[in-house]
Amino acid sequence: MAKKFEKLEKYAKETIEESQLPKTLPLIPLRNGMVVFPHTVVPIHVAREKSLEALEKSLENYQQFIFITTQKDPKIEDPTFEQINSVGTISRILQVARMPDGSYRVLIEGLQRARAYEVVETEPMIVKLEILTTKYKFTKKLEALVRSVMENFSKYASYTQRYSQETLSAVAEIDDPDKLADFIASLLFVPFEKRQALLEEVHPTKRLEMLLEILSHENEILELENELNNKVRKKIEESQKEYFLREKLKAISEELGEKNPEVAELRKKIEQTALPEYVRQKAIMELERLEKTPPYSAEATVIRTYLDWILNLPWNTTTEDNEDMTKARKVLEASHYGLEEAKERILEFLAVRKRSKSVRAPILCLVGPPGVGKTSLGKAVADALNRKFVRMSLGGLRDEAEIKGHRRTYVGAMPGRIIQLIRTAQTKNPVMLLDEIDKLAISFQGDPAAALLEVLDPEQNKEFVDHYLEIPFDLSQVLFITTANTTHTIPPALLDRMEVIELGSYTEEEKIVIAKDYILPKIMKEMSVSPDQLKIDKKVIRKVISDYTKEAGVRQLTRNLEKLVRKVVLQLEEGAEKVEIKPKDLSKYLGVERFYNELVLSEPEVGAVNGLAWTEYGGTVLIVEALLMPGKGQLILTGRLGEVMKESARIALSVARAFCGEKYKEIFEQNDLHINLPEGAVPKDGPSAGVTMATAIISCVTARKVRNDVAMTGELTLRGRVLAVGGIKEKILAAYRNGIKKVLIPKANEKELVKIPQQVLKKLEIVLVETIDQVVEEACL
Template sequence: LSREIEILSLEEELDKRVKEKIEQGQKEYYLREKMRAIQEELEGEEDEEIKELKERAASPDLSAEVREKAEQEISRLEKMSPYSAEATVVRTYLDWLLNLPWSQETEDEIKIKDVRRMLDSNHYGLQDVKERILEFLAARKYSEKLRAPILCLVGPPGVGKTSLGRSVAEAMGRKFGRISLGGMRDEAEIRGHRRTYVGALPGRIMQMIRKLGSRNPVIVLDEVDKMGISFQGDPASALLEVLDPEQNSNFTDHFLEVSFDLSRVLFITTANVLYSIPDALRDRMEVIEIPGYTESEKYHIAKDHILPKLLDEYNMKDRSFKITGSAIKGTIRDYTREAGVRQLDRSLGKIIRKATLKMAEGEESINVGVNDLGEFLGVPLFKDSDFRKKPEVGVVTGLAWTSVGGEIMYIEVLPVPGKGKTIITGQLGDVMKESAQIAASLARKLCDGEKYAEIFEKRDFHIHVPEGAVPKDGPSAGITLTTAFISAVSGRKVRNDVAMTGEITLRGKVLPIGGLKEKLMAAYRSQMKTVIVPLANKRDLEKVPEEIKSRLEFIFVEDIMEVLQIALLDKGD
């Protein structure tokens, strides 16, 4: 009996709770409908929000596809409770759809002379990029239908790739936006999320276009070579549609679900290296390589661009502060050794900060000469003592090409007691290890005879490339490794003023290499006199600045014997 009473009381309690909830829901619905009816009676018209949305959807600026989609969503919104979660999603969607610049655009500045003058005033050098932009603008004069080019600027850090995009936008009279792709791993960052997800938004391309309020801006996609792949997709593959001139006139963001014309946008991508960009993506872009700057180019950039900017930043323009041309050159030579000008910018900023401190302490005027650099910048970071002062046995200067520009690279080979093995250290990659094995085999072949047989039988050969913490790879050190090996076996010293680069075969043939311009700039910065280059690379000298060509002697070779005749000294020397 007590169990029956307990069950009945529980049922009664549940009925009471359900009844209360039903009454509460009915009460809310009744009040909401009554409020809507009163509002319609008072105003005699529909909801102001709905009315405004309908007016905007009827705009002639919208395409038929966009107008139809907007009207469809507004119709859905009218039937929903204004306080429901679904209504909030629809409002967000309509806000994005109707606020995009479907027809708003800026008019291009087509006065070629003015554009050229502005580009030259903002950036020193970089003629290839400037010419390509001017060609596009000149062609636009005669054809409005011309699609914007997709440019990919490849070069070491600090050479002005990103800032060039801003200058191009300014020169053309367009709006400018920058999107960093470094570390991006989710394709939805490009294409947007579908509306089924909570908090969904369009991709970063459409977000930037709405922010700029123009359908023909200049957008820089920075660090396109540093995107990753994850379980969320491959953003590089999503970029294929954005950067394909044949497809991007109908780009569809997953969130918007209607196509937007991206063909009017001038996309400029930047990268430090090309090899990490997928082939399909690289094929859609017009690659323009930007090399590092020479010493004279850095001097002009510092004098005409960096110093005026820094003096204005530190409010030192009208004060008694001067820095001599020789001091600027000394800063470039002794405190910065880079392809770009970022470290130079920092060093000149440090000089100005020290000068402001001295002025604050009572000095009336500051004149910085080359002999004052130690006081302002400390001990020189780079001096001639860093490099080989005299010819040595088994040590050769090679040239490398990295993502930060060209570098010199010493290769050392030392015979040690052993059984003819080859020991390799210096964190070398697989390709470079194979080059070392080829060099060892070629050296055994060239140093044939009883005189050297005992050396190969009773010695191990230790090959080392200094800066062991830095990974190194590539085949272009082939002739450098072979020369070092033969020098170590024969006891003949290698000239310390000669640098070399070239791939080697087992038959001793010298094959062409990449990145010659950057490598020659490294040899120039390191005060080398002679550079040994594969004959097949002779045509690449056209791209090398005259300043470098006038300072270096180039010797073109096809065979390792030619290299040895130039690089090795006689035993008495």
Template sequence: MNTEENRVVSFKEVLPLLPLRGMIVFPFMVIPLDVGRDKSISALEEAMVQERLIVLAAQRHAKINDPEPDDIYTMGTIAEVKQLLKLPDGTIRVLVEGIRRAQIVSFVQSDPHYRVQLAEVAEADEKNVEVEALMRSTLYQFEQLIKLSKKIPPEVLTSVSNIEDPGRLADIISSHLNLKIEEKQDILEAVSAKSRLETLCTFLVKEIDILEMERKIHLRVRKQMEKTQKEYYLREQIKAIQKELGDGDERAAEVEELRSRLAELNLPSEAEEKALKEIDRLSKMPPMAAEAVVVRNYIDWILSLPWNTLTEDSLDVKGAEKVLNEDHYGLEKVKERILEYLAVCQLTNQLKGPILCLVGPPGVGKTSLAKSVARALNRKFVRFSLGGVRDEAEIRGHRRTYVGALPGKIIQIMKQAGTKNPVILLDEIDKMSADFRGDPASALLEVLDPEQNCAFGDHYLEVTFDLSQVLFITTANTFHGIPRPLLDRMEVIHISGYTEEEKLEIAKRHLIPKQLKEHGLTEQSVLFHEKFIRQLIAGYTRESGVRNLEREIATVCRKTALEIVQSSRNTIRLNKLHLQKFLGIPKYRHSLAENADQVGVATGLAWTEVGGDILLVEVSLVKGKGQLILTGKLGEVMRESAHAAYSYIRSRVKELGIPEDFHERYDLHIHVPEGAIPKDGPSAGITIATALASALTEQPIRKDVAMTGEITLRGRVLPIGGLKEKILAAHRGGIKKILVPKENEKDLEEIPANILRKVELVLVESMDEVWREALIPKIQVASVS
């Protein structure tokens, strides 16, 4: 036989086949097997009849119960059946010993069991220096494996060390390894002893690396467990010592309670780590230490915040519309914008978006709108007034180094709400101020920025808090007080004043039922007629909102309650006499329009923080040296408008028919009544120019005409703001015709249709158009006189 290479010797022996599931039998290996499949039992019975020889070959997939020839590896082992024992359950326990490798050439029988034609695999004696080195390396690796693994008995190494045949050494070591079926099959199919040892060495190195890693992991886990057990043991000792000394029981119980509360909250990792650190500090502090109180308060704040508590949103747009209509009358565009916002939130299933800013005069329902949004969404509602806030720490909190430090108002509100997604109303955002303690408006930038507030940092907490699921709504009376960077982060919704018709409906639907209930009255005991309510609105209130109207209705209800008690009457029908009896004479005239056309008196329209108002401009012409006198506590902008109007009049002396040297012979006194009230704005230019033209030409100005607009030196009429508020004020004042800049035509769609039907709007582009509509020609004046 050639010693340089292996050779395959064919012989005609046919043996029964026993397929193995999940295991491989190597030559020289003695192992018990439990056989239960019918084909396998039949193969064993034939082997016992013959020479006790059987072929053992592994299945490629252990789950197959009835393997086909393709499911069985072709390299197997010829084994001798040493013992055979039939068990009561029908299975057979057999002891086999591997003899030599064999190659399956073909399957000659499949029923009742497999019989296969074999080709014996003979191995050449390859023992040389390289093979000797491989044997020593394999033995060394096997020795290291036995040291790391406790599954292989040390006696195995002694028995293996005495084997001199390299092939047998490889087979016996392989039989003791916990390898995969594919890996063991690779060793079995390695016919050459050299290649078998090389493959075995590779698997041994890999297995040793795995065992080394398992050992390191085990040591690390054991060390951690020992540390935990040690800490537990020491804590128990501390408890025992404190118990013997009679102190510390309350502190230990308190610390354990804090730990259990923390474990239940499932805080973010950053907050949990910080809280654990502070609890450990608290456990080591003496009970009477001053810092212990600070740490205890800090831990209470951390544990009381709603880190994961959420209320389930109700994103039903129809339901929200119903709620808004129940709570508010009118404000159609405002409601539409809020419903659009909620509809987008319903489709995206989230409320991350722009911050809503409700801008409008007092008493128009900005705060109640925010409450209605919270009710429509089924969310908690919290209000925080920013009026007068001038310290940055009010928003971001104080650092814990200060005595009496507290979190900022935002964190306090979140604790008060008890949920992570409330509706927070930041009221009067235009009333904030700044001083040496910081700028709170700048601190609000992070709160109201949807891209940043997911990690809001409070100075007291020292950990970030997620505000991204909070719905912020802000309110303001004017734009002017809101810093531009803050305004840029908000979506503004304008809320203008109410018309008389809207006030009437609001009073009937909301204000009167509310006040009747608060004063213990019923709708049957006090009858509010529509005419009574209209007289109350026209004679006793003049505002954009309905706050004063509600106050006057409350006064009427108090007086009525007193009269019912004193007179023992069951029902009172309110009329004009009751109105004067309860509230006195009317505070306001029904109409503010002048009773007669006058020279030098023009009716202008102004915008204020509480809505629109009527503004009279008076001009008096007296002999003098051409001075222009301005009174009425006018601001710088109105003074500039007056000078521009005066210059324009001087440039039009020929068209107006006035002397060219009037400015040298007469003084012009421009006065705006109610001198104690500051007045400013860029919309009085055409009003002043009309009053000047009337005084110089002695042409009266129509009593039922009001105007608004800025003037240029060339007589152009420039657009203005607050048009809706001004038109509402003119309507309340009984004005029939309003002159509006042509460029404000786009703003007319905001005016209620019922108001447009009652007043005449004239769009003007130049002063000539204004004078044509406002001034009465001298010919008409003469004919009338």
């Protein structure tokens, strides 16, 4: 076969008429994605045995004519007739050259489109052909298509930069639309499927339309690529320019005797900034390290950041305190109603500060239920003192580094939140509010409460050392105010460093004043509602408080008033000129009443007692139930009681048995006693329910009814003595809110009655008890 191929060197091109083309030819299927178009000369690679045989047949029997088409699936080694595309190109072999690997490189000229429709022989494949004749008229539309295709190809060529000037000139010289379409199609770098579709389209007009669509799409993509490449190139050029300028600046600085202009600038800033001497020495030492460090190293970045923190902290900057006591009192009164103890303590500090500048700021801890104004009071204190105000929430904080910062050896190290807040305030004597200090958490990352010991200790915070700064910062002039719902979750060592100020629940009268004079005017101002457009009677506010809220603070009350004003705004926008709300209209605005002013127990009952409990959200009334049932004298407790309450229940049972005596001995021995606190899903614990449980047991055993307008609190000893309990104010206010008439409290708590508002004491009968006998006498009928 090789010898036969050697005879063929090169055939001169000559024009071949369609009638001269044979209708039966050997077939070579291509599988490398190449498509041979008419009017083009291209090289193909022939290596497969059957293709070589077809090539040999062409040279021997078919005057160098051969049919070239493509495989549908390039992975098939020996395709059948059904696995090739039927439309291909009748071509003429111009040159054959043998390659070192035994394959042949064949130069062919595409002559005419044809469709194979029948196989004559299979070894090699010889097929019968239908020649696809091109017939068209040269119209204006075709002329426009030619111009558009030429223009788009020119743009395509400029983007790709793949074509020589000779190729572009050859395209420009073609005046036949059919030949032009085939020639440009052969030059495009597009997927095989699109090239095959162009080959199968016989009419030049449709083929040019397909080409125009392909070129337009490719040009859009190439234009976007070009834009992206230009952007990248521009960034690289800017980076190189910046590097060149930095190197030039460095060379100039060295000529002038300055080793590093950045170091010189920082040295100047250190000299001009008012710093304590020990801070200045530390800054100079770090600056000398920076001078010896390569400017683009990670260590240099760390040192620069550290120096930035040092130079931007207010080491000696303070704000001047307001010394006008009258003005300070007015500011506190204007922002909050009540809270007399907290306001008085702030004014005391201001008065002492006015006389002695050396006095240290106190560490105040505002303790009270949610919604009583603890956080907003901190902002009011800052306004009264004319100091900057910063706030940090400690709820759920579990990382010690949040307080004292990270060591500089860690990646991404930064100072703790205390130093960050000082920098934010830009003064060393701000009012710093540490919110929710009772909700700190402990984890493997350390104990934040322990980290706060140094911050909140007046003896230590004068030289507070942040792990990042590694130099002392004076926090003694910072007025720290912490807030908490309860103190029992605050570590004792931390609590010992703070001055606790308790903020109790608001009474109904206080809530009315707060709503009328503080909350409602603020809401109306925010929603642009004037007093002439909305009139809300005092009775309406009272009904909102009694029927729609049951809380220690005023947060829910605020939400309800906001809802009320929003609905009024809607009415005003829909055409109303003035809206007046009356108590009977409230259900239209706020929906059905959520709470009712009725007793917890609707009537006197046997074995059911109103007990008073304290929670971190304020006081509440709980019903304690007792029930006897046949058994062996066992005690059953339900209601998710904690260990302390379980012990109280056992003590209460012993006290009740002693109180009832021999007369009721058999009842205790022959019956089980079940004590229940409803709302079993809510955990309950604390030493204040002994009196209530003992009364319920005695009532159940003796069948004496307990008054439904009486509530009680207190703990018992085995001797029947009533012990003092905590949260008296919150418990009495809870009884007042729930319509209780008589409250039994331990006599040991008598001194705490001074904290109860007079309007509450006037409406409640407070009975001081010392023994269980007095409790039973007052509570049972």
